[in-house]
Amino acid sequence: xxxxxxxxxxxxxxxxxxxxxxxxxxxxxxxxxxxxxxxxxxxxxxxxxxxxxxxxxxxxxxxxxxxxxxxxxxxxxxxxxxxxxxxxxxxxxxxxxxxxxxxxxxxxxxxxxxxxxxxxxxxxxxxxxxxxxxxxxxxxxxxxxxxxxxxxxxxxxxxxxxxxxxxxxxxxxxxxxxxxx
Amino acid sequence: xxxxxxxxxxxxxxxxxxxxxxxxxxxxxxxxxxxxxxxxxxxxxxxxxxxxxxxxxxxxxxxxxxxxxxxxxxxxxxxxxxxxxxxxxxxxxxxxxxxxxxxxxxxxxxxxxxxxxxxxxxxxxxxxxxxxxxxxxxxxxxxxxxxxxxxxxxxxxxxxxxxxxxxxxxxxxxxxxxxxx
Numbered sequence: 001x002x003x004x005x006x007x008x009x010x011x012x013x014x015x016x017x018x019x020x021x022x023x024x025x026x027x028x029x030x031x032x033x034x035x036x037x038x039x040x041x042x043x044x045x046x047x048x049x050x051x052x053x054x055x056x057x058x059x060x061x062x063x064x065x066x067x068x069x070x071x072x073x074x075x076x077x078x079x080x081x082x083x084x085x086x087x088x089x090x091x092x093x094x095x096x097x098x099x100x101x102x103x104x105x106x107x108x109x110x111x112x113x114x115x116x117x118x119x120x121x122x123x124x125x126x127x128x129x130x131x132x133x134x135x136x137x138x139x140x141x142x143x144x145x146x147x148x149x150x151x152x153x154x155x156x157x158x159x160x161x162x163x164x165x166x167x168x169x170x171x172x173x174x175x176x177x178x179x180x181x
Numbered sequence: 182x183x184x185x186x187x188x189x190x191x192x193x194x195x196x197x198x199x200x201x202x203x204x205x206x207x208x209x210x211x212x213x214x215x216x217x218x219x220x221x222x223x224x225x226x227x228x229x230x231x232x233x234x235x236x237x238x239x240x241x242x243x244x245x246x247x248x249x250x251x252x253x254x255x256x257x258x259x260x261x262x263x264x265x266x267x268x269x270x271x272x273x274x275x276x277x278x279x280x281x282x283x284x285x286x287x288x289x290x291x292x293x294x295x296x297x298x299x300x301x302x303x304x305x306x307x308x309x310x311x312x313x314x315x316x317x318x319x320x321x322x323x324x325x326x327x328x329x330x331x332x333x334x335x336x337x338x339x340x341x342x343x344x345x346x347x348x349x350x351x352x353x354x355x356x357x358x359x360x361x362x
Contacts (some may be wrong), residue, residue: 021202023273023312052314053269053337058239060269060337088234088241092204131204133233155235156241156337 001036003020003180005094008061009034013048013064015151021091022062030058037072044113051078051160059160063089063153065096073099073120073143073168079161083137087157091128094151098134098144110141110145119169128153141168152154182217185362190215193244197331201274203243205231213245216277219354225294228252231342235292239339244270244334246277246327251294254280254301256351262340265319268338272309275332279307279315285314287341291326299348309334322349 010032017024033049036042048064066072076085089098100125109127112120122141126134136142144153154174165174185186191213193298198205214230219222227271229245257266278291283305293301303322307315317323325334346355 004232025312057267057339067234086238090233131206
């Protein structure tokens with residue numbers, strides 16, 4: 001991703017935090033993580049993150065999804081003695097369409113990103129409005145998409161080791177590569 | 182504490198959540214925990230809590246302090262294999278005066294609750310404004326007080342086992358006893 005695209009996404013995410021009154025430090029604002037997953041279409045498949053704390057016991061992040069933006073399907077595998085990340089998503093703003101392993105309801109409310117249909121395989125639908133939350137056990141495939149206003153989600157979890165996440169789409173690179181403009 | 186006092190404090194805490202736009206489910210609103218610590222003066226020494234998740238790996242809560250309200254000095258001891266709770270306080274609203282073990286700055290900005298001076302022994306001051314946070318290691322004595330507008334604090338932590346907390350004041354009972362009116 002180009003530096004200018006990262007900066008624009010940071011600005012857009014910061015405006016959403018401002019809109020709902022989530023306070024960030026100046027350092028947090030200027031370091032918002034922009035994950036495009038190496039797919040080259042951030043508005044379709046991407047995620048913006050602020051990590052408040054990630055130590056060897058727990059992690060807390062704020063996730064931003066732009067309108068219709070999708071965090072692609074992945075799971076958190078065991079790493080050493082860790083059985084894999086357990087995570088709780090709590091919707092703070094907007095609507096989140098979350099899909100996990102389990103029964104497929106037939107039709108779903110999200111739209112699978114065009115061209116990536118082969119890499120979306122779990123369709124057990126959980127819809128989260130503000131104040132609602134859902135906990136995902138380790139090793140469980142999941143993906144999620146924001147509704148038309150975008151979404152802000154608090155993530156409470158065990159330790160994050162994002163670099164070990166396993167994505168269904170083999171083209172995905174989780175850790176960002178930023179090209180200077 | 183009497184049921185009517187609990188209900189009044191729940192209503193007051195819920196109004197503060199509404200004020201800053203933190204969404205709760207109806208169940209969460211009606212189950213806000215009101216901790217008076219058995220001291221009979223909730224406005225002076227007390228805390229209101231919503232626990233979003235507390236599993237065997239991590240915990241996330243929202244804490245409410247009314248204007249000038251103080252959470253009394255305590256620590257989180259080891260419990261079995263657990264070295265004791267590590268916790269991160271992130272200020273969301275208001276000002277929090279937090280005191281932990283370490284250097285005493287001389288004068289502090291909070292007011293120690295009258296009549297309980299003997300039970301406040303750590304005075305290393307950390308002032309948290311919205312967006313600022315501080316992480317407290319296990320086994321570390323700490324207490325905190327809200328400024329004049331009250332405060333809302335997100336707590337991210339390892340597993341909470343509140344019943345094992347050790348308070349400096351031997352008169353304190355952490356787990357509430359509610360008397361029906």
